[in-house]
Amino acid sequence: MEKMDMERIAFEELKNFCKQAYQRAGVPQEEAEIVADLLARSDLRGVETHGVTRLPIYIERLQKGYVRAKCQLTVIKERGPVTFMEAHGSMGHVVGHRAMEIAIQRAEVYGIGWVSVKDSGHFGVAGLFPMMALKRDFIGYVVSNSAPMMAPWGGRDRIIGNNPLSYAFPADQYPPVVVDLSCSVVSSGKLILCRKKGEKIPLGWAFDKNGLPTQDPFEGYEGGGSLAPIGGHKGYALALVHEILTAVLTGGKWTRDIKSLYEEDRTGIQGTCHSFMVLDPDGFLGREEFKKRMDRYIQSIKESRKAQDSKEILMPGEPEYRTELKFLKEGIPLAPNTVKELISLGKSLGISFMGSK
Amino acid sequence: MEKMDMERIAFEELKNFCKQAYQRAGVPQEEAEIVADLLARSDLRGVETHGVTRLPIYIERLQKGYVRAKCQLTVIKERGPVTFMEAHGSMGHVVGHRAMEIAIQRAEVYGIGWVSVKDSGHFGVAGLFPMMALKRDFIGYVVSNSAPMMAPWGGRDRIIGNNPLSYAFPADQYPPVVVDLSCSVVSSGKLILCRKKGEKIPLGWAFDKNGLPTQDPFEGYEGGGSLAPIGGHKGYALALVHEILTAVLTGGKWTRDIKSLYEEDRTGIQGTCHSFMVLDPDGFLGREEFKKRMDRYIQSIKESRKAQDSKEILMPGEPEYRTELKFLKEGIPLAPNTVKELISLGKSLGISFMGSK
Numbered sequence: 001m002e003k004m005d006m007e008r009i010a011f012e013e014l015k016n017f018c019k020q021a022y023q024r025a026g027v028p029q030e031e032a033e034i035v036a037d038l039l040a041r042s043d044l045r046g047v048e049t050h051g052v053t054r055l056p057i058y059i060e061r062l063q064k065g066y067v068r069a070k071c072q073l074t075v076i077k078e079r080g081p082v083t084f085m086e087a088h089g090s091m092g093h094v095v096g097h098r099a100m101e102i103a104i105q106r107a108e109v110y111g112i113g114w115v116s117v118k119d120s121g122h123f124g125v126a127g128l129f130p131m132m133a134l135k136r137d138f139i140g141y142v143v144s145n146s147a148p149m150m151a152p153w154g155g156r157d158r159i160i161g162n163n164p165l166s167y168a169f170p171a172d173q174y175p176p177v178v179v180d181l182s183c184s185v186v187s188s189g190k191l192i193l194c195r196k197k198g199e200k201i202p203l204g205w206a207f208d209k210n211g212l213p214t215q216d217p218f219e220g221y222e223g224g225g226s227l228a229p230i231g232g233h234k235g236y237a238l239a240l241v242h243e244i245l246t247a248v249l250t251g252g253k254w255t256r257d258i259k260s261l262y263e264e265d266r267t268g269i270q271g272t273c274h275s276f277m278v279l280d281p282d283g284f285l286g287r288e289e290f291k292k293r294m295d296r297y298i299q300s301i302k303e304s305r306k307a308q309d310s311k312e313i314l315m316p317g318e319p320e321y322r323t324e325l326k327f328l329k330e331g332i333p334l335a336p337n338t339v340k341e342l343i344s345l346g347k348s349l350g351i352s353f354m355g356s357k
Numbered sequence: 358m359e360k361m362d363m364e365r366i367a368f369e370e371l372k373n374f375c376k377q378a379y380q381r382a383g384v385p386q387e388e389a390e391i392v393a394d395l396l397a398r399s400d401l402r403g404v405e406t407h408g409v410t411r412l413p414i415y416i417e418r419l420q421k422g423y424v425r426a427k428c429q430l431t432v433i434k435e436r437g438p439v440t441f442m443e444a445h446g447s448m449g450h451v452v453g454h455r456a457m458e459i460a461i462q463r464a465e466v467y468g469i470g471w472v473s474v475k476d477s478g479h480f481g482v483a484g485l486f487p488m489m490a491l492k493r494d495f496i497g498y499v500v501s502n503s504a505p506m507m508a509p510w511g512g513r514d515r516i517i518g519n520n521p522l523s524y525a526f527p528a529d530q531y532p533p534v535v536v537d538l539s540c541s542v543v544s545s546g547k548l549i550l551c552r553k554k555g556e557k558i559p560l561g562w563a564f565d566k567n568g569l570p571t572q573d574p575f576e577g578y579e580g581g582g583s584l585a586p587i588g589g590h591k592g593y594a595l596a597l598v599h600e601i602l603t604a605v606l607t608g609g610k611w612t613r614d615i616k617s618l619y620e621e622d623r624t625g626i627q628g629t630c631h632s633f634m635v636l637d638p639d640g641f642l643g644r645e646e647f648k649k650r651m652d653r654y655i656q657s658i659k660e661s662r663k664a665q666d667s668k669e670i671l672m673p674g675e676p677e678y679r680t681e682l683k684f685l686k687e688g689i690p691l692a693p694n695t696v697k698e699l700i701s702l703g704k705s706l707g708i709s710f711m712g713s714k
Contacts, residue, residue, distance in 0.1 A: 081438055082468035082640040111439035112471050116641055139606075152658050154667040159657070167598050169605075177601065179594040204561070211664020230588025237536040237673040240658070241524050244534065248526075248654050249496075249641045256657070283439040284473055284606045297605050300516070300613070301509050301597070307568020310511040316594040 007339050008331030009354060015040035017342065017353055018055055024349040025062040026069035027091070035093040042125045043332045046323035049189055050125045053338045056345050057261050058091075066265050067091055067121055073098050081110035084250065085117045089269035092123030100129045100140065100276050107138055107278035114277050116245075118252030121270035122146075122261050127180030127317070130168035133278050134176050137287040140168040141277040143242045145252075147260040150184055151226035153236035156211030158226040161255040162187075163242035168317075170287075171294040178317025183239040184227035191221040204228055246273035364696050365688030366711060372397035374699065374710055375412055381706040382419040383426035384448070392450040399482045400689045403680035406546055407482045410695045413702050414618050415448075423622050424448055424478055430455050438467035441607065442474045446626035449480030457486045457497065457633050464495055464635035471634050473602075475609030478627040479503075479618050484537030484674070487525035490635045491533050494644040497525040498634040502603045502610075504617040507541055508583035510593035513568030515583040518612040519544075520599035525674075527644075528651040535674025540596040541584035548578040561585055603630035 018036035023029060035058075043051035061067045071094040077084040083102055087095045099115045106113025123129070123144065130140025146161035162184035169177040186205050194201050194217035203213050206220025206227050213228075214220045221227065229235025247254045253271030261270075281290035302313050327333075334342075339354065346353035375393035380386060392415075399408035418424045428451040434441040440459055444452045456472045463470025480486070480501065487497025503518035519541035526534040543562050551558050551574035560570050563577025563584050570585075571577045578584065586592025604611045610628030618627075638647035659670050684690075691699075696711065703710035 077640060079468040079640050080466075082636075084641045110467065111436040112469060114469050114636065114640075139602075151664070152661055152670045154664055154670045155658075155661050156664045156667075157661040159661055167601075169601050177597065179598055181588070181591045181594060185588055207664065211662075211667060230591050231538070231542055233673075234538045234587050237538060240534065240673065241536055244524075244526050244651070244654070245496075248650050249636075249638060249647065251642045251646070251650060254654065254657070279439075279471065279606075281606065283434060283436050283471075284441045285608045289608070290606065293605050293608060294601070297601070297611065300611070301512075304509055304512050304514040304516055305568075307508070307511055307513045307564065310513075310568060313509045313511045316590075316597065 006333035006335060007354065008333050010331050011040055011044050011328060014043065014052060014332055017346065017351065018052060020351045021055060021059055021345060021349055022062075024351065025059045027062065028070055031071050031091070031094045034097045035091055038093045038097070038124055038128050041128060043334070044324050044327050045125075045320040046327070047125050047320065048335070049187070052334070052342065054124070054261065056341050059345060059349070061261065065268060067270070068268065071095065071098065073117070081106045081113050083115045085115060087117050087120040089119055089121065092121040092272055092274075095120040096123040096129045096142070096274060096276075097132070099274065100132045100142070100278075103276040103278040104133055104136060104138060107133075107280045108136070111280045111283040112278065114275065116250050116273070116275040118247070118250035118271075118273045119269050120272045120274055122272060123274065125180065126164040126166035127168065127178050127320075129276065130166050131176070131178060134168055134170045137170045137281065137291060139170075139279040139281065141279075142166050142274060143245050144272060144274040145243045145246045145255050145258065146272065147258050148255050149188060149227045150229055150236070150239060151207060151211060153229070153233045154211075156207070156209060156226070158224070159256040160236075160239050160243065161258070162227060162229075163239045163246075163255070165242060169294060170291050171298055172291040173295050174298045174315070175318060175321040177294070177298065177315050178320065180317070183229050183235040183242070185230055185235075186227065188221050188227060191217040191227075195222065245275050249275070363690035363692060364711065365690050367688050368397055368401050368685060371400065371409060371689055374703065374708065375409060377708045378412060378416055378702060378706055379419075381708065382416050384419065385427055388428050388448070388451045391454045392448055395450045395454070395481055395485050397689075398485060400691070401681050401684050402482075402677040403684070404482050404677065405692070406544070409691070409699065411481070411618070413698050416702060416706070418618065423625060424627070425625065428452065428455065430474070438463045438470050440472045442472060444474050444477040446476055446478065449478040449629055449631075452477040453480040453486045453499070453631060454489070456631065457489045457499070457635075460633040460635040461490055461493060461495060464490075464637045465493070468637045468640040469635065471632065473607050473630070473632040475604070475607035475628075475630045476626050477629045477631055479629060480631065482537065483521040483523040484525065484535050484677075486633065487523050488533070488535060491525055491527045494527045494638065494648060496527070496636040496638065498636075499523050499631060500599045500602050501629060501631040502600045502612050502615065503629065504615050505612050506545060506584045507586055507593070507596060508564060508568060510586070510590045511568075513564070513566060513583070515581070516613040517593075517596050517600065518615070519584060519586075520596045520603075520612070522599060526651060527648050528655060529648040531652050531655045531672070532675060532678040534651070534655065534672050535677065537674070540586050540592040540599070542587055542592075543584065545578050545584060548574040548584075552579065602632050606632070
């Protein structure tokens with residue numbers, strides 16, 4: 001889609017609209033500020049699949065009582081650098097923000113902090129949480145389970161998540177390195193798009209409902225299939241690691257019991273589990289020296305010889321960083337459908353979106 | 358190769374031979390015991406590429422002074438659960454064992470332990486180190502950088518490692534879950550084997566020296582190419598994470614400066630860097646409850662429906678576990694070439710291998 005044809009909105013304006021919407025849905029002001037910032041920043045960084053396009057479903061779930069409007073995040077156990085928490089079906093975004101704050105505090109005291117949370121919910125873009133550690137020049141990490149997307153290697157039941165992991169590393173002159181990836185080769189959204197366009201998918205993206213490789217995007221996901229893990233058995237193993245480090249460790253819901261945002265769920269606990277880690281470079285090289293060494297490392301990668309036909313070597317997080325700078329200046333482009341949905345949502349809540357009444 | 362035709366040797370006998378060889382090469386008894394156990398256990402678990410087939414080169418490097426015979430592992434910084442160490446070119450196997458012991462001790466005190474080491478060397482099978490945590494029902498983790506194998510995504514220079522990561526998780530009735538994987542789709546050994554057999558490789562395994570996808574196994578590795586990362590840019594990002602968590606964090610050698618075991622290296626410091634983490638489930642569900650929950654999780658995966666034509670769903674580490682039980686009973690099969698090399702090595706050191714003189 002050509003972004004020039006889209007409507008553009010300033011980051012602060014988009015964030016403010018989200019904040020108002022959350023407050024109208026019963027979210028306390030401080031928490032509405034947190035989740036609104038995370039949602040609008042997803043779009044600011046070009047990750048529009050996890051941004052304000054989801055605001056209507058988030059609000060609907062709050063209104064239906066499927067998510068707790070006021071965050072309740074309680075400590076089950078605390079032991080030096082390690083904290084074990086329960087989120088009682090609170091909004092994943094707020095839970096992630098608060099849990100990461102605790103991991104950072106622990107790292108300030110112990111050099112490392114680890115926080116695991118059960119009974120949380122969908123928290124959007126994983127990468128935004130480890131990035132919170134960057135303000136202190138710390139290294140941030142998060143891992144989460146998620147709704148079922150993949151089958152076990154050699155299996156056919158869609159019972160494991162593509163469970164994302166994310167790291168953020170500070171640098172000095174270069175932008176931070178931010179890794180944010182799931183364990184499947186492509187997202188389900190990509191298959192849905194191919195199905196809509198009537199395109200085949202390459203072998204290696206998905207399996208059909210019998211667990212066989214497929215080139216049919218419908219069979220590979222909507223028809224009951226499953227996404228292929230990166231590196232075959234390797235991505236399968238990583239997805240299991242991420243489930244063990246979250247749901248198994250905390251006694252929370254396993255992937256197979258987690259319903260997607262778009263399914264009805266009267267339990268009030270979507271149940272996603274997350275683990276956060278923060279590491280202070282002062283325990284090693286020292287913060288300043290580490291950042292300078294990151295610069296030299298980044299430079300050595302970026303200035304190595306390009307592949308034939310390749311324009312540039314990028315570090316993880318670099319495209320999102322550039323998008324952020326660009327959209328801060330030019331405004332965030334929004335797809336016409338998203339604008340329509342947000343205007344309609346605004347009307348139902350009695351707030352105006354982009355001047356609409 | 359048909360294993361029935363191979364010579365078989367008992368684990369203890371193989372280990373004892375390795376131990377004697379290391380001692381003859383100047384390694385103190387206690388350290389010879391550690392590295393001999395790790396080498397022989399690699400073969401016991403069927404990971405023959407990283408087992409005793411490498412004993413001759415390890416001994417040769419000791420004799421040439423390329424590796425420090427007596428382990429010198431010193432603390433640079435210590436801060437509660439976090440330890441930063443320098444290995445002064447000591448043998449990676451011994452360094453890994455000692456560093457993991459420290460991480461376990463730290464986890465006993467703090468619930469989590471993290472140890473990063475610089476200036477170590479090749480440490481063989483990554484998975485054996487996190488497995489040390491299993492004796493305490495802890496979770497173990499290791500990550501390492503390694504010799505150059507891959508190019509940056511969009512690049513052509515072979516300057517990043519396929520930097521392995523490994524996790525070990527205890528279970529109750531089931532064998533532990535042991536994940537041990539590198540960030541490339543296949544190993545360089547697989548390309549060398551295809552080249553020897555005159556076989557093409559599938560697109561997606563490697564790039565040629567210009568950074569273009571290749572089906573020629575020689576061009577993909579020995580001819581100056583590079584291995585493809587799992588999931589494309591995702592595996593590239595993971596490989597960078599592992600380098601940052603080891604070499605960049607510690608100020609140690611980057612992958613591009615690490616020579617392989619088979620290259621001459623008079624520096625006396627191969628320079629591999631590792632980081633180890635240990636997590637105590639008592640900070641969360643509790644050790645016993647965690648192991649029982651691991652069992653239920655493993656069962657839920659293994660008993661899910663198999664893909665058409667699939668015989669069984671395996672957990673990571675299960676094949677190696679079965680091999681270990683089998684070879685403990687039947688003896689470890691050794692390839693004729695390996696037997697020949699070990700006999701020859703034994704002769705040069707004045708020790709007997711499998712009854713040879």
